[in-house]
Amino acid sequence: MVLGTDLGWVSQLESRGIRWVDDNGNGIDPVQAVKDMGADAVRLRVFVNPPKEAFWKKKDGTVCMLGFADALSVVEMSKRVRKAGMKLMIDFHYSDHFADPMYQDIPKEWEGEDAKGLKQRVYAHTKEVLTMLTENGIYPEWVQVGNEINPGILLPMGSLKEAPENLVDFLNAGYDAVKECCPDCQVVTHITGVYKTEWCEPFLENFFRRGGKTDIMGFSHYPYWFKTEQGAEFLYGHLMRYQTQYQKPVMICEVGGPEGEEETTYELLINTMEAVKKVPDGKGIGVFYWEPEVGAKLLPDEYPLGAARLLDENTLQFTKALTAYRMFRDTESK
Numbered sequence: 001m002v003l004g005t006d007l008g009w010v011s012q013l014e015s016r017g018i019r020w021v022d023d024n025g026n027g028i029d030p031v032q033a034v035k036d037m038g039a040d041a042v043r044l045r046v047f048v049n050p051p052k053e054a055f056w057k058k059k060d061g062t063v064c065m066l067g068f069a070d071a072l073s074v075v076e077m078s079k080r081v082r083k084a085g086m087k088l089m090i091d092f093h094y095s096d097h098f099a100d101p102m103y104q105d106i107p108k109e110w111e112g113e114d115a116k117g118l119k120q121r122v123y124a125h126t127k128e129v130l131t132m133l134t135e136n137g138i139y140p141e142w143v144q145v146g147n148e149i150n151p152g153i154l155l156p157m158g159s160l161k162e163a164p165e166n167l168v169d170f171l172n173a174g175y176d177a178v179k180e181c182c183p184d185c186q187v188v189t190h191i192t193g194v195y196k197t198e199w200c201e202p203f204l205e206n207f208f209r210r211g212g213k214t215d216i217m218g219f220s221h222y223p224y225w226f227k228t229e230q231g232a233e234f235l236y237g238h239l240m241r242y243q244t245q246y247q248k249p250v251m252i253c254e255v256g257g258p259e260g261e262e263e264t265t266y267e268l269l270i271n272t273m274e275a276v277k278k279v280p281d282g283k284g285i286g287v288f289y290w291e292p293e294v295g296a297k298l299l300p301d302e303y304p305l306g307a308a309r310l311l312d313e314n315t316l317q318f319t320k321a322l323t324a325y326r327m328f329r330d331t332e333s334k
Contacts, residue, residue: 001277002087002141002286003325004041005034006254008067009294011077012054015068018298020308020316030293031084033318038325041087043253043288045147046074046129048107049096055300056097063300066097071129078138089142089188089288090133091253092126092174100148101192101199104155115166118154119173126177139182144253145174148192148220150199160203168210175213186215186285190253194219195228195238208246216285217242218253221272224305230257230268235275239284249283252276254290256305262319265307269324292322 010030020030031042047069050056054066068077074090081088093099096107106113110121126145133140149171152159158167175187189207193199204217219239223230239250255272257265269289276284292307295316307321 001273001284002041003039003273003328004043004087004089004286004288005039005292005322006043006045006091006288006290007031007034007077007293008043008045008069009065009291011068011073012065013294013298017314018316019314020293020318021311023317029084031080031086034292034322035084035086037318037322038327038329039086039322041089041141041286041288042081043089043091044074044077044081045069045091045093046071047093047096048125049109051096058103064098065299065301071132074129075132075136075138078133078140079136082138088138088140089144090129090140091144091147091190092129093147094122094125094153094174099146099153101150104149104151104153104158106154106157110154115157115163115169118157118166119169122154122170123173123177126174127181130178130181134181140185142186142188142216143178143182144188144190144218145171145178145214147190149189150191150193150203160206164206165210168207168212171207172211172213187213188216188218188251188253189214190218190220192220192222192254193226194221194235194252195226197238197241200242204242204246214248216251217246217248218251220254221252222254222256222305223268224257230271232271232274232278235272236278239275239279243279243283249285250276250279251285252287255287256290256292256307257321258304259295259306259309259319259321260304262307262321265319265321266324269321270328273324273328289322292318
């Protein structure tokens, strides 16, 4: 079972002079650090034409740090991942900034396209980025075609409610581009709210009924945001519901807990890994922590679910939380 971390903020943090240290105060590479804690894979997001400054203001005025997630930067970060001997997931957002249930905005360069044009854009963008990677000898193990896409992608043109056939066409275009560039790569379809069936079922029912193509169903798992329990059996029950109904392997593409509650987050990870591993016949593929390398005080929106503490204005130290990976590996090997 793969145990991964999203490290999409690392390069931008480093450009600002941020460094990481171990428990003895010695400088460490954050990629190597998560590997030492038991991770064997890294997930990197890619945007279409993100702002050069790599910050984005939401409609409510909240400012978000995007990370260096243009294609060229992702290729360079992917090289670091491979140099560390780790597996790789590429996460296509199909937007110029974060795509999630609240924002699935059409990239500015793609505005004005009809459905056929957007389908071609999805295919071409996916193929372009993956070709850049393969030309550098990098073949990702997994590719996400869209990120937390419950409401659809490229809204309103790919809306689940308003244009459900377009949504599947767009996603299948991405799938086809992945398989053309990287035939052995596994395509992940990623939605959020694994325990909110009213969010997941409408998407999955439409996707598979209309011939949606995927290899893995991926979910986000955030008990902190949804104020729900984080026990292994609770999560396992929901994973089994989707795996049994749609006959595809399952993965937790994002999980995270409060940085200031490292014991609670440690237990969350243990429970999450146990739930995924329990899915029969090896159909539980893995778990990815979303951005463990950051502390809230370094981010303009103070995102609280990292797994590192700020020691001074430019020094971070990982909390205990992610060592759950190594503990889980040690338990598996016994």
